[in-house]
Amino acid sequence: MYRYDEFDETIVRERVKEFRGQVERRLSGEITEDQFKPLRLMNGLYLQLHAYMLRVAIPYGTLSSRQMRQLAFIAREYDKGYGHMTTRQNIQYNWPALVDTPAILDALADVEMHAIQTSGNCIRNVTSDQYAGAAEDEVEDPRPWCEIIRQWSSFHPEFSFLPRKFKIAVTASEHDRAAVKVHDIGLRLYKNSEGRTGFEVLVGGGLGRTPYIGHVIRDFLPKEHLLSYLEAILRVYNLLGRRDNAYKARIKIQVNAEGIDAFRGMVEEEWARIKDSGVDLPREEIERIRRYFAPPPFEKLPRESTAFNDAAASDKGFARWARVNTVAHKQPGYAIVNISLKPPGKPPGDISDEQMEAAAHIAERYSFDELRVTHEQNICLPHVKKDDLYAVYQSLQAADLATANIGLASDIIACPGLDYCTLANARSIPIAERIAERFSAAGVEDDIGELKIKISGCINACGHHHVGHIGILGVDKKGEEFYQITLGGSGAEDASIGEIAGRGLSSDEVIDAVERLVDYYRANRQDGERFLDAYRRLGLDRFKEAIYADAQAA
């Protein structure tokens, strides 16, 4: 893991000092809420429906046990005993008092964390594959590049007042777990035909009101030129991106209005001017950062674990959990363990202070002191010995963290919705809870297999409904909450935007409709076919019939 040196420490501390001054000016009445707004937004502090909300960055999703314990402490001391994991590897606290926020930022700085650029029209927290450094299919650990981007983008003097927020994601695997195709910039590290590793650069993806899949702007970018190329893209965007309408101000609108070829032309022209101007890091600094992400001291182990096999044979619950929640590790004898934050009946992504403590303890003992948070609002332990899996499972069970549903129907992404958010038209969390309960209670989740349900409480699409295999969008119809279904979306390497299935449904109807969709899929799928693949084969019309069959009859 990256560790701050005195330069990083100084910058984060000076930021806290500046924010403390701003809060004091606000509390004394020297500045109004209006004047305070842009300042607090630069520090991840939003005013929500009931209270302030503080968004804390978990850069590229990586946490140590010590950091996780500090997040638990903050939840206990300054909030109502829980935090909420977001879709961009941040944690949100929903109830902090304004007067406490500088102390919270100090507590974060004590463990090398911050809330810098978690809001505002700037480059946001850079996100990555939660399995980085552990995935079987990655070409190299993408996190050194994420840290390089984090530093470069922090308080960037030119790009802190962009037309709109700007999100960058990095993956190094064939299987995209970081949703790089729906980011403002998506970076995919891969090995080209000559055996060199570099970035495929995508630009102009995004969700929100106008969803787009990103375009490839450069097939192959030599790694050492990453920062100058990013700077060229950002400069073209900062100068020419629209500013007249907040809904048209993301880079995706500019890229699609200009056309990717014209946009690429401008970026390449600018890049030619600056690529050798000293923006890129020297090899020594790249190596310095890379060393922090050296693999942990793995033991040499056989691929199979007898202890694991014995436990799985005697404990069916464990066997199922291991099948659903663990993933192959690149190191023989190890596994990646996912911890679901989607127990049926609970808001997706919420975690209590005690659970954070428990997860920290387990990570310290069994996963080289490391945890990850995922864009699907779960957490994971990247490096667990198969021999230890049963012990890990039992510890997770004791903390109510052993829900076995990763990638299944009840592993739902949902935004905070009308329960918390000022922008929402409809509630998301209760819909997620009811769908999850319906499928997990029926015990059919395993049979359904991979199914990504994503729920947004309004058109801003924070719940990523556009890229759900089944997406649900909350809309307001004459003061009543309605839900529109989209089908066939994906945020992974096979990215696509879901198609709207038809008129909105009431909250009761939508739960039934999802169940009918799943029933239709189970009745018509071919061997081993996922919901998404069956949808792509059979098409919108047939699934649409399934949704409205009963509604029409009634």
Added chain:
Amino acid sequence: MPTLKLREGALAPYKDAKPTEISLQSWRDGVRPEGGRFAIVVPNDTDIREIAPSLASFSVVILDFPKFRDGRAYSQARILRDQLGFKGEIRARGDVLRDQAFFMARAGFDAFELEESRIEGFTEALRTFSQVYQPAADDAVPAWRLRAARAVAA
């Protein structure tokens, strides 16, 4: 509105005689005021490279912040300094707030139009950070360069 000049980290009121202002549009129309060099006012939606051939005629370039959120002039300033090699004054006009001071100075601005009552806060804001991560148009040395220097010394 008084103009404050940034010299060695401190702000001071303008002492020199102010150069004559001319808008970019007038310059395009061929207006050439008499004598000396001018301060050209460039809107933030024009390509700053347009004035590259005439830069020798200007001692000051005035860039606009119609709203503090509108950050186009940061890029214009950086292009002026880094790519066009402009050594004269770059002045920020419009919605100039203390919370942008640090960024403006790094992007290449060295003069700011603001009320004198705001000098103190603005000066304080210029010193928000003693370390920076990235090279820009000022002479601040990025952390990675200091790290390298330290590694060599060790």
